[in-house]
Amino acid sequence: MQPDEPQLVDRSRDGDLSAFNAIVERYQSQVYNVSARILGDRHLAEDVAQETFIKAHRSLNGFRGGSLRAWLLRIASNLSLDATRSRKRRPAESLEEAGERPGFFVPSEGPGPEQEALRGELRETIQECIMSLPADQRAVVALVDVQGLSYDEAAEVIGSAVGTVKSRLARGRRRLRDSLMEHRELLPAQFRQIDRGRASDG
Amino acid sequence: MVRLFGRAEQRRHELLSAYVDGEVTAEEAREVEELLADSEDARRELAELQATVDLVQLLPELEPPRSFALDAAPKKRWTLWWPSVRTTGLATSVAAMLLVGLVAGDMLNVLEQAQFGGDDSEYASDDSAFALADAPEPAVQESAAAVAMDAPASPEPEVAVMRSVAGQEESAQAPAAPAAAAPSMARIESSEEPAPAAAMQQDTAEAASQTDEAESSEEPPVAMRQAVVEEAPEAMEAPTAQDTAEQAPQAMESQSSEAPEAALQQDMTEQAPEAMEAQSSEAAEAPRQQDTTEQAPLSSQEVQADEVFDDPDFDSVALPLAELQIFAAILAIVLSGATLVAVRRRRRSVL
Known part of the structure; x- marks a missing residue:
């Protein structure tokens, strides 16, 4: 049986590195994924994920209980947004990067029909649409829609009220819908149908 | 109205969005269902939201590369503790107010000196028509009497400061006449008393007046001067004649505020030469003189100035006003830098 989280945290605080690495193993995928979705860049996400755990180890004493996952994701999303900002300060580079961003590495698992449809360009497009959101909305979309966090936990991550999560998510989704509509030729049938219904109504 | 509508709209979007996630209360769920039953738009919006969420959720989970x-x-890194934006902001505004206060106090008192010297030139020039227009005779005489009584009796710096910072109402009470009284008293005092302090006073006053001689744009009325002459002997007898002498410039200032254009002009033209004049006389004379000249610009220092004159041993009380100003300026700059850093840090931690 796996030791529970508070125990791991306590042992980590006492200097047990293997206990801390157990925490790392448990959450590194989520930390990496949230960072990657906010940053839209896997190399940066890798750096941010590593930095997240280094920072977490340093500030373990600052963890006051609650959800360890939320705490780690909070560090990760803060670092990701920092990285986004510092990249924005060099606009020439960021433009080039946006044009030539390498696609995400997808583990080759048995592709279902939907996943098949989502390959390549569409995946890129969705990520680009997420990237077009303002940072605060992007973080909430990454947490709730991509990572599947509850509103409560997402609120803990961003350090705001649940109401803030709700409104950022609602705005972010509407915006996302609008930018996805601009690439309707890539969208699966389900989405195009809605689009058609809308066009005939309007 | 539009805003209200916008708010209701936003609430509807939020409700529908939360409904997709099942993050609604039973009551909100009923509300959404009613909305969906009534509104084609709401049904379409919900479908679009659902499709968007589905699409995003179909993004593959990424495998960490390592x-x-x-x-x-x-290694534990030493992280710098930094005060909050509120703290640094408050400190910055306090420093800024301190700076403004010091500079304003300094300027007001430089003005005083300008007036102080300018009065001397009155006697050299008979051109008083200009100032007559500014200060109606009866008012001047009345208030002159009032302040002549007032002046020696108010050695507290608070009073002095209040008066110098006063608005129009108070400046109406502060007469123009004692301004003229000041130099004459100072001069009489200095001629009768061989005390070095008094001599110095005259030095300064006369040095200052030389720069002003050319600008006799603000001449007090003749009546005023007469009032001064009447007042002068009394003031001379008082041990704190200095008080009156130093408060007088404030009165002049008040007068200036009644004639805004003239005052402004004088502000601009006289401040710089005056300050220089004061400093050069400082430099030329003994350290003792520095006390006098440095005290003079600060109205809240009148009592101390008096003490300096009264007590020959008491000669190092001068407040280094210039240094204080520089200090306050540096403090304000450093603190505003700290505030900027705090703002950045907060923005970073907000997410």
Whole structure:
């Protein structure tokens, strides 16, 4: 049986590195994924994920209980947004990067029909649409829609009220819908149908 | 109205969005269902939201390229404690107010000196028509009497400061006449008393007046001067004649505020030469003189100035006003820098 989280945290605080690495193993995928979705860049996400755990180890004493996952994701999303900002300060580079961003590495698992449809360009497009959101909305979309966090936990991550999560998510989704509509030729049938219904109504 | 409508709209979007996630209360769920039953738009919006969420959720989970486990415990890094934006902001505004206060106090008193010297030139020039227009005779005489009584009796710096900072109402009470009284008293005093302090006073006053001689744009009325002459002997007898002498410029200032254009002109033209004049006389004379000249610009220092004159041993009380100003300026700049850093840090931690 796996030791529970508070125990791991306590042992980590006492200097047990293997206990801390157990925490790392448990959450590194989520930390990496949230960072990657906010940053839209896997190399940066890798750096941010590593930095997240280094920072977490340093500030373990600052963890006051609650959800360890939320705490780690909070560090990760803060670092990701920092990285986004510092990249924005060099606009020439960021433009080039946006044009030539390498696609995400997808583990080759048995592709279902939907996943098949989502390959390549569409995946890129969705990520680009997420990237077009303002940072605060992007973080909430990454947490709730991509990572599947509850509103409560997402609120803990961003350090705001649940109401803030709700409104950022609602705005972010509407915006996302609008930018996805601009690439309707890539969208699966389900989405195009809605689009058609809308066009005939309007 | 539009805003209200916008708010209701936003609430509807939020409700529908939360409904997709099942993050609604039973009551909100009923509300959404009613909305969906009534509104085609709401139904379409919900479908679009659902499709968007489905699409995003179909993004594959990314495999981390490597393990992020730590090889060794990272060194504890010393993190700089930084005060909050509220703290640094408050400190900055306090420093800024201090600076403004010091500079304003300094300027007001430089003006005083300008007036102080300017009065001397009155006697050299008979051109008083200009000032007559500014200060109606009866008012001047009345208030002259009032302040002549007032002046020696108010050695507290608070009073002095209040008066110098006063608005129009108070400046109406502060007469123009004692201004003229000041130099004459100072001169009489200095001629009768061989005390070095008094001599110095005259030095300064006369040095200052030389720069002003050319600008006799603000001449007090003849009546005023007469009032001064009447007042002068009394003031001379008082041990704190200095008080009156130093408060007088404030009165002049008040007069200036009644004639805004003239005052402004004088502000601009006289401040710089005056300050220089004061400083050069400082430099030329003994350290003792520095006390006098440095005290003079600060109205809240009148009592101290008096003490200097009264007590020959008491000669190092001068407030280094210039240094204080520089200090306050540096403090304000440093603190505003700290505030900027705090703002950045907060923005970073907000997410």
